[in-house]
Amino acid sequence: xxxxxxxxxxxxxxxxxxxxxxxxxxxxxxxxxxxxxxxxxxxxxxxxxxxxxxxxxxxxxxxxxxxxxxxxxxxxxxxxxxxxxxxxxxxxxxxxxxxxxxxxxxxxxxxxxxxxxxxxxxxxxxxxxxxxxxxxxxxxxxxxxxxxxxxxxxxxxxxxxxxxxxxxxxxxxxxxxxxxxxxxxxxxxxxxxxxxxxxxxxxxxxxxxxxxxxxxxxxxxxxxxxxxxxxxxxxxxxxxxxxxxxxxxxxxxxxxxxxxxxxxxxxxxxxxxxxxxxxxxxxxxxxxxxxxxxxxxxxxxxxxxxxxxxxxxxxxxxxxxxxxxxxxxxxxxxx
Numbered sequence: 450x451x452x453x454x455x456x457x458x459x460x461x462x463x464x465x466x467x468x469x470x471x472x473x474x475x476x477x478x479x480x481x482x483x484x485x486x487x488x489x490x491x492x493x494x495x496x497x498x499x500x501x502x503x504x505x506x507x508x509x510x511x512x513x514x515x516x517x518x519x520x521x522x523x524x525x526x527x528x529x530x531x532x533x534x535x536x537x538x539x540x541x542x543x544x545x546x547x548x549x550x551x552x553x554x555x556x557x558x559x560x561x562x563x564x565x566x567x568x569x570x571x572x573x574x575x576x577x578x579x580x581x582x583x584x585x586x587x588x589x590x591x592x593x594x595x596x597x598x599x600x601x602x603x604x605x606x607x608x609x610x611x612x613x614x615x616x617x618x619x620x621x622x623x624x625x626x627x628x629x630x631x632x633x634x635x636x637x638x639x640x641x642x643x644x645x646x647x648x649x650x651x652x653x654x655x656x657x658x659x660x661x662x663x664x665x666x667x668x669x670x671x672x673x674x675x676x677x678x679x680x681x682x683x684x685x686x687x688x689x690x691x692x693x694x695x696x697x698x699x700x701x702x703x704x705x706x707x708x709x710x711x712x713x714x715x716x717x718x719x720x721x722x723x724x725x726x727x728x729x730x731x732x733x734x735x736x737x738x739x740x741x742x743x744x745x746x747x748x749x750x751x752x753x754x755x756x757x758x759x760x761x762x763x764x765x766x767x768x769x770x771x772x773x774x775x776x777x778x779x780x781x782x783x784x
Contacts, residue, residue, distance in 0.1 A: 520763075523756045523759055523760065524756075524760055526752065526753050526756040527544055527545070527753065527756040527757040527759075527760045528540065528541060528542065528544070528753075529753045529756075530543070530544075530753050531751075531752045531753040532750040532751065532752060533746065533747075533750055533752040534750070537753065540753070544753055544754045544756070544757035545757050545761075547754065548754070548757050548758060548761060553733075553736075553741065554738065554741065554758065554761075556733070556736065557736045557737050557738045557740070557741045558738055558765075560648070560734075560735060560736055560737050561716060561717050561719070561737050561738055562716075563648060563652070564648075564651070564652050564655060564716045564719060564737070565713060565716040565717075566652065567649075567651075567652030567653060567655045567656045567716075568652070568655040568656065568659055568712055568713075568715050568716035568719065569659075569709060569712040569713050569715075569716050571656040571660070572656055572659035572660040572662070572663045572708075572712055573663050573705060573708050573709065573712065575656070575660040575663070575664070576660050576662075576663025576664040576666070576667050576708065577663075577667060577698075577701070577705075579598065579660070579664045580664055580667040580668050580671060580701075581693055581697065583595070583664075583668065584668060584671050584672075585689065595664075595665065595668065598660075598661050598664055599661040599662075599664065599665055600661065601657055601658045601660075601661050602658060602659070602661035602662045602665075603661075604658075606658065606721045606722050606725075607721050607725055609654065609657075609658055609722070610654070610721065610722050610724075610725030610726045611725060613650075613654045613726065614641065614725065614726050617640040617641050617650060619637070619638065619639035619640070619642065622640075624637075624640070625637040625638070641726055641727050642727075642730070642731050643731070644731055644732060644734055647727055647730070647731055647734055647735050648734055648735055650726075651722065651723060651726055651727060651735050654722060654726065655715075655716070655719065655722060658722075659712055659715065662708070662711070662712070663708045663712070666704050666707065666708050667701055667704055667705075667708075669704070670700070670701045670703070670704035671697060671700065671701060673700070674696065674697065674700035674701075678696045678700075679692055679696055682695065682696055702777070702780075703777070706773060706774070706777045709773060710770050710773055710774070713766075713769060713770070713773075714766055714770070717738070717762060717765065717766050718739055718762070718766070719737055719739060720737065720739035720740055720743065723735055723736075723737055723739075723740050724740060724743075728740075738758060738762050739762070741758065742755045742758045742759055742762070743755075745758065
């Protein structure tokens with residue numbers, strides 16, 4: 450008769466015994482005995498080890514030096530009148546008072562929220578649509594389609610802006626050349642120089658860049674949905690649209706929230722795409738807060754005022770992200 454194992458005891462040889470009731474395959478544990486190092490087994494449960502903190506230290510140090518300290522320094526400089534070259538002069542909340550009374554700042558912020566539609570909402574909708582197409586049935590070469598559709602997301606935004614600036618060129622751009630070639634000359638226009646169409650053109654480029662991320666996120670999330678839910682829906686006569694609305698969409702709720710927060714942040718901090726395509730024009734119609742911040746800091750030499758703009762933009766991003774995550778948490782709690 451095999452003797453019962455005694456839990457958590459080391460014998461004189463430094464071997465560990467495992468209780469029989471927790472070892473459904475006793476022969477496996479028998480072979481395992483003697484193969485573990487005693488010094489690894491002698492750590493008591495819940496005993497703290499500093500090894501994990503040592504692994505975290507390099508990354509934490511980099512974060513503190515290059516992110517946390519600059520954030521604190523930016524917040525400090527927002528209370529100073531500083532050109533970036535002279536000695537900073539403390540002026541209290543004067544920068545914030547000027548910022549709140551500056552119509553250019555609020556106009557740029559309105560443009561940022563306009564771009565939220567193109568940088569956030571539209572990529573999420575396109576990502577959901579493409580995900581439903583690619584995962585509805587088995588498609589040969591699915592990985593190829595995923596990679597191809599994801600390419601805009603991994604491209605440099607500056608390169609994307611240069612490519613689209615050439616494509617939307619009023620004279621030699623392929624889009625206008627195509628429109629003139631099929632007899633639609635009245636539709637050809639200077640897309641990035643038109644007061645009406647420039648915001649939509651920049652926003653469309655942002656949507657084209659962002660949908661790849663949402664698509665990959667949703668494809669990963671849809672694989673965690675229990676396929677039996679779709680079978681049950683089909684048994685009850687659900688059509689593909691009803692399956693998407695009542696099964697897929699609720700199953701991707703967390704991924705949608707993550708996509709919304711990340712793309713919302715991208716919409717509020719957009720700079721390089723606007724700088725490369727329109728430089729805030731025409732007539733400031735595509736100016737955004739980050740572009741104004743750059744001008745104040747590096748062209749007007751008002752680094753302290755630019756720091757106050759950065760603080761305000763950061764607070765807005767944190768506030769909207771916090772509200773979104775709280776709503777998501779409350780929704781999960783109610784369930």
